[in-house]
Every structure is written in C-alpha cells, then in structure tokens.
Amino acid sequence: MQPGPLALFGRGEISEDVYKQPVTVSGLTRDSTGYATLVGMTFAVSDAFYGDISLGWGEQNSIAADTAPIEGFLFNADIVWMPTPMTLVEFLANSQIATANTVDSLGAVSRSYRLSLQHAFWRYLVVGGYLSYETADYTDNPLVDERLREGLTMEYFFNPNMSVYTRYEHTDFFSTDPFGEYTENEIRVGLSIRN
Template identity: 30%
Template sequence: MTQRQVRVPRATVSSLPPAPPPPPPPQRRRPAADLDPYAPLGLRLGNVVLRPALTSSLGYDSNPERAASSARKGSPFSRTEGELEIQSDWNVHELRGRLRGGYSEFFRNRDASRPDGEGTLDLRLDASRDTRILLETRTRLDTQRPGSPDLTAAVTGRPLVYQYGASAGVTHDINRLQLTLRGSVDRSDYEDGKLSNGGIVSQADRNQTQYGLRLRAAYEVTPGFRPFVQGEVDTREFDEAVDSSGYRRSSDGVTGRVGSTFEISRQLTGEISAGYQNRKYDDGRLRNLRGLIGDAAILWSPTPLTTVTLRGTSELGDTTVAGSSGTTARRVSLEIAHALRRNLIVTGLASFGRTDYDGQSLREDATSFGARIEYRLTRTFSVRASFTHERLNSTSQGSDYTANIAQVGLRVQF
C-alpha cells in the first residue's frame, strides 16, 4: 500500500446531547369539589362556573302573620327556593355573584303567603397591576309584618318591599397602601297595604332614593392584618316631600369609621369596624339622628369539623313614626356548624336584635334560636330539616308575638 493510499481517519464530531425532557407542568390546586366528595361540581359555561340549586320543603308555622298571641293562627306550608352561584375562572378580571329567591305558601292562611329573595353580582376589571375597577349590582325582596310600627293601620297580608341598587368604584395600590373610591345609588319601594274592608293604605311616602360616596384607605401591616379608615357622605331623597304625618324626611348623612380585616391564622379570620354617623333632616322639628355604628364578621374553625360564625351590626335607619327621627338597630347572630360525618352536618343558630325609635318610648327586641340538620346523600341530593323559635317583645301594646317553625325538605344541586 502506497503512502498515497493511506488516509488519516477524520475526527468525528459527536452530535449535541439530547435536550432534557421538559419539566412536568405545575400541579394545579385541586378544586374544593375534589376535596369534598359531596360538594357540587357546577355547570361550566365557557370560563364561568354556575352552581344552581333547588330546595322544596313542607312544614308548619304556628304564627305565619307574626300576630299577637291571642290572634295567631297556625298553618302548614310549602316552600320552594332556588339559588344560583356564579364564579368566573379568568386569568384576569373576576365575575362572581349569588342569587336566591323563594316563596312560602300557607294552606290555612293565604294572606300570609309571601315571596322573598336577594342577590348580588360583582365584576372586577383589572385595568393594570395596581388599579382595579369595581362594579356591583344588588337587589332584595322582602315583606313587612302586619304589626310593624311603620304601618299606620292594621293591614291584611304582608306588603312587599323592593330594594335594589348599584355601585361603581376604583381601587389603587401604592405599595402597601390601598385607596378605594366608590359611588352608589340605592332605591327602596314600598307596596301599598290592603285593609280588610278593601281599602288601601298608601306607603308612597316611604319610597326613597339614596346616593352615596365613600373613600377608604387601608394599609397592609402584615399579609393577615390590614387596618383601614373610611369616610362616607350620602343623601336620602323621598319621592314625596312630606310624609303622612306631615314631616319632611329627606336627609343628609356623614359617616366615619375605622376597622381592620385580619387573619390571625387559617382558623380565625374576619373584619371588624366601628364609627359614628350624624344625619340631618330637612324638617327642623326632627333632631339630628346620631350614634355609634359598626359591623363585625368573624369566622373561627377550632377543628376541621367545626365552624363558628359570629356577626354583628349597628346602624341608623328611617321611620315614618310621628315625632321620631329614625331608628337605631343593633343585631348579633351566632352560628355553630359541626360535621358528625362528612355528609351529616348539624348547625345551631341564635340571634338577638334591638330596635329603638329615636324620640319615642318605642323599642322592639327580637330573639330567635334554632337548629338545622343536613344529610347529604350524593353530590346532587341532600335532605334538610330545621326548627326555629322566634319571639318579639315590644313596648307597643299588642305587638308581641311568638312563632315556632318546623320544616323538612329535599335539596337538589349541580
């Protein structure tokens, strides 16, 4: 073999090492429905989850019209109640809401049959990392009891009260400081009462519109402690300048309060606030209504099976009682829920409320307590039973009453 035929072998260039496999996708937090085998899964509509529910019950009410003990007339009843929860699943922005409506029909006392309902729908628009636009709508449907001090005559049935409103605001974060400015409009309409002789008691003088503007400044001391200070001005305008007693009820109010949201641990969270409100009326005969106001909502979970919820409120309200500027209402409620098993929950409830009518020796104390049990058969079906005792003590002659309500029903949820 000649030298020309000898070839030096070429050095081979090895290929690049294979790319490492991609990291596994992050584990998404399991939804509550997966953690609780009896929680509803909901119905997905695009990126929005709907959780509808329907409850049908039968029961007995010893005093459907909340009349004085000597005039009460018990009746069996049926109740149908529908609910809808709305929750978005968007990367930015958020939509959430809850709607509830029900109707109670009393077989022996048709006049006591009544609807009720409430709902809220909130939309948060993330304009930037630090700025958010807040939009809210709300509505409530309720009825008045025949013996209410604001009803100027003994009516039959329960006149309806429609309340609805909307708010729009913006919140902006400056490091740990958060500023929120919100404007609101709320409307209240009262149905006329019907007399036993076919006459009508007009309540048009109670219809009103309220306009409010609120500014809140909150500072995050720690992730679980955010104190705040808040100021609010509002105007209440009645449709009729003068009410049935000859008073001009429109008013202007100024409110200031301080408080804090807190999360001491995962077992204890809530919000507490207290403040002072002063309300001036167009009618010089009505003295300014002023006093302490406040709100409290505390959630405590001492064990994974037990939840304790404490709520309290103090507020100033309107009235048409002659010579009274308004009402001071204070309420507190306690609810204790315990899961005997994952699908068997027992709940105890108690509440107390006191309403004082300014300028009059009129006071009402309302007390209620009861118990509820829920047995979840599947994610979709559950059986509920409850008992409630209600009592009202009033300084107004003939307004006291007691009532016992028992019912059992089937709930269907998706």
C-alpha cells in the first residue's frame, strides 16, 4: 500500500462547571470556567501503521480569585501497528483537565498512557495484554496520584456476533497521601453479543 496523505485537524472546547452546593461549610465554591485547544494530524503510513496525534493546552479557572487555576500541556494519541495480519499493537495517550472536590485545589491535569498487544490464534481466539500508567498532579497542592495497571485478556468467538471473554487486571495505586494507596486484583468473565 502507498502511504496515505496526512490530514491536519484542530479541536477546541469551552467548559463551565456550576455546583448547586458549596464544597465546604464556609461557602467555598468550585464553580469554574475553562477551555482546551488541540492541533493534530492523522496519518496512514500503510495498512499496518496508522493513527492520530494531537498536542495542545488546557486551562480551568475558578471564580474564586484565591484559587489557583488548573493549566497544562495536553497530549493525545492513538497509534496502531500491525506487525502481522494477526497481531495488533496499540499505543493510547490521553490528557485532560480534571476538576476535583479537594478543599485547597481546583483539580489536576490528568494524563494516561496505555500500551496493548493482541494476537489472534486462528480466527476465534484472541489473546492480549496491556500496561497502563495514569498520573494526576494537583495544582497548588502537593498531592500527586499515580495508577499502574497490568492486564491479560482472552476472547473466544463462537461467531462474528457472539463471544465469551475473560480479563485479569492488577492495579497499584500510589499517592503522596499514604492513606490513599491500595492494591487491587480483578477478574471478569462475560458474554458479548453484537448486532
């Protein structure tokens, strides 16, 4: 396949958070307004390597003058590589401005990164694994949250419309607040029916 043309794009959003109740008994509010702008491109080097990448800036400002704004660099991506017709490698990145109900911080820039691998054994059995990392660094506050996930997946297709799947996921949550740290193991089994 010949490389496809690049396509450039831009995105923008305006946000407004309005709370019916104050956050604290003293009347502290978390009402805020903000925006996010992104510019990026989609690409298709071949049928086996394609995706999109965007960069930008986001900001959220409280109506309370003494509350520091959330602001930061944004990076989003979805890149797919298929080294063989039966194997898929995908990298995902996502950034967003996330408000919170903490008393001394409006919120954080939340960032996540995920690398996954899937391989189809025959046409009806797909096995995969993934690793993801998330972080939230709160503005005007020493609080930093981090989450590391590792997972294994398996899906068995009875036909194109019905499959049974299972997933095991291990999560380690780290925080500068030691009381917020935890470890979690999760197993899911389910049936998927598609129209």
